[in-house]
Amino acid sequence: MNTPSSPRWRRRKSARPDEIRDAALELFVERGFAATRMDDVAARAGVSKGTVYLYFETKEALLRSVVEDLVEPALARAESRAASHGGSSAELLRELIRMWWHTVSGSRLSGLPKLMVSEARNFPELARYFAEHVVRRTRALFEGVIRRGVERGEFSPRLDVEAGARLAMAPLVYASIWQHSLACCGDEDFDPERFVTAHLELFIAGITCKEAK
Amino acid sequence: MNTPSSPRWRRRKSARPDEIRDAALELFVERGFAATRMDDVAARAGVSKGTVYLYFETKEALLRSVVEDLVEPALARAESRAASHGGSSAELLRELIRMWWHTVSGSRLSGLPKLMVSEARNFPELARYFAEHVVRRTRALFEGVIRRGVERGEFSPRLDVEAGARLAMAPLVYASIWQHSLACCGDEDFDPERFVTAHLELFIAGITCKEAK
Amino acid sequence: MNTPSSPRWRRRKSARPDEIRDAALELFVERGFAATRMDDVAARAGVSKGTVYLYFETKEALLRSVVEDLVEPALARAESRAASHGGSSAELLRELIRMWWHTVSGSRLSGLPKLMVSEARNFPELARYFAEHVVRRTRALFEGVIRRGVERGEFSPRLDVEAGARLAMAPLVYASIWQHSLACCGDEDFDPERFVTAHLELFIAGITCKEAK
Amino acid sequence: MNTPSSPRWRRRKSARPDEIRDAALELFVERGFAATRMDDVAARAGVSKGTVYLYFETKEALLRSVVEDLVEPALARAESRAASHGGSSAELLRELIRMWWHTVSGSRLSGLPKLMVSEARNFPELARYFAEHVVRRTRALFEGVIRRGVERGEFSPRLDVEAGARLAMAPLVYASIWQHSLACCGDEDFDPERFVTAHLELFIAGITCKEAK
DNA sequence: AATGAATGAGACTTCATTCAT
């Protein structure tokens, strides 16, 4: 009876939690946690109010699941791809920035930075998780490349590696956040592609430039 | 203003709205608009719940007042100070970045970017106001300096002026936001002074560097 | 009944309702009707939630069935046993009290008094059923013995027969109720055997005592 | 302004919690805790839903307050009155039983035994409180009188003091419970006065009777 | 001007009941 050949039913069943997570992510990013009603999450996921509670014990548990379960696989993929690159340090850095941007910008994850920034103080445990599992790990990737560049003499020897890694990412994070907030209401001129490209060039110019000061 | 003929209670009376605004700003930044209760605002301002409604019609009106009434005077001051500077374009830019940071970082305003990013989608009118009165005007200051530098041949002629202005500000905005979110919970290593200083040097190196690419 | 021609699954099938009733009785007695969830009944009966509804139309119907279907056979048995006793009225009364206690105390029925007391006001129809089919019939047994004792001069002639019957039973009912409530939480010293025995002796002493007042 | 001479307002304000407690007690006794809705409590107390939560943090806290705050003063009064009696032990016991009955039967407290019996298993902490502060203390009063009677030779020397005290109270407790349950629905013949009087006579006859067995 | 008790709409959550498999 319950053969794997009855796919519609089976797939729907196991897909439910994902559909709910996706709906919740969209709404949490758009409105914030407190301003999102569980009814809206249910409606956007196409289920009834009660169904959400079949899969997630509380609204807060739903938030945790949204953050933790979406982030891990994406990050693991990114790290493995990052490890497989060769070339000059500048080239590598360029790749890393482009990869970050293309991985995050169009995907469901693009709203996570805004969400975490908005809710960090209200959910410190979750913020800690995010800081350690996402922020730190991502920064480690950038620090690795920058340190290599400094050690090989490709980048300025006076470069502060940690601050440099943060600075490489800051405009990317800023762009993600901006796209989900003011770029929707008021700053529609913001062109993230152009912004990220300019950052890429300017940042690499800055860290490779030998003449400066 | 503070003539001896205005007794203490009269001064207190007119100070009430400001005290409430300050309390509201702190809480809105920390918890977000929806998660902040009017009771908490009143308690932090040291007044009773009803008093808040003497000065602000609704919770949303309080938010609007927080944003609009705090921003205008600070920005006007900044613009006049910016206009009075001389020196090379790099020097001017350095000044501008430092000024932004020192004006914003320690003041009550430092939380505004986080607040606006979090609430923009829920209050599009307010976001539009903020984008036009704060973001655009501030960026105009940076664009002015950068355009001058390009025109005078001090900065790379291939520099995208608008993107450049955004990039000059992005790490500053990022630092403000970070300080009120993840730097409190999980990313305590973040050192904004060091970060902003590194940005200053790297950014100016990038835009003045003639050899790049 | 248990002919070899009734295969195991057939017996199980007809046993289901009883298993559910037993589970429901336990939980209704322990937690009360409103605080008991159908899920818990199903879980304790070892069936799925839906199965309960195969046999009982609603939660209230399950309650009715628990009370009505458990009580009738037990009571019929008791009446027939009571009728077959001989001896002095005191002896008979002693027997009746002991029988009541031993029939009720260890059995599934021991919780019924607590259940009915708790739910009588919420289910007046059921309470009426219980009062007429259980309380009144049981009391009639006691009244019969006591009236016989008074008529034969074995008991005090001034004895109020109806009140006497109620008083013979009151400590028994009290003990049943207590065992399922406060004797579980707070009054663990309560020793029902000792209590019932003391009642037996004292009550018979009271009604047979000629010297009193 | 807030002189004690504006009594209506002041009295109402401080009377609110008591009015709510009384309403809650009535409903909890009648329907049980789980089947009582906070809206109903509010309606019966003549206030709005939210007002109940001004004075009681949760529904459970309201239950605790109902039990703990109503019981203590009544019990203290009873103990002091009990201490001031003289006369023979039988007379004293008679007084105690009558006092218990008249204190409890007509008052707001008369439903407490039913409430506690019904909810003990769901609120073990509360049950423990009730068992220790009410049941044990009340029984101690009875044990004192009975022990005195045995020691003075007024009561049968073979009397089990603890069981005797419980037996003195059991019909009283039973009558309280019955009045709030089956005496309302099905056993309307129950006449508590007659029942308690019969108990009084029979119990004293039993314990003073020298001839028995 | 200031208070804080009171309100009630609305949010989160539970659970009796249904029904496709």
Added chain:
DNA sequence: GATGAATGAAGTCTCATTCAT
């Protein structure tokens, strides 16, 4: 017969807002 995912009415509790004092 049996299951358990799904539903949505209904309950608990919160909080923006009002208003008598």
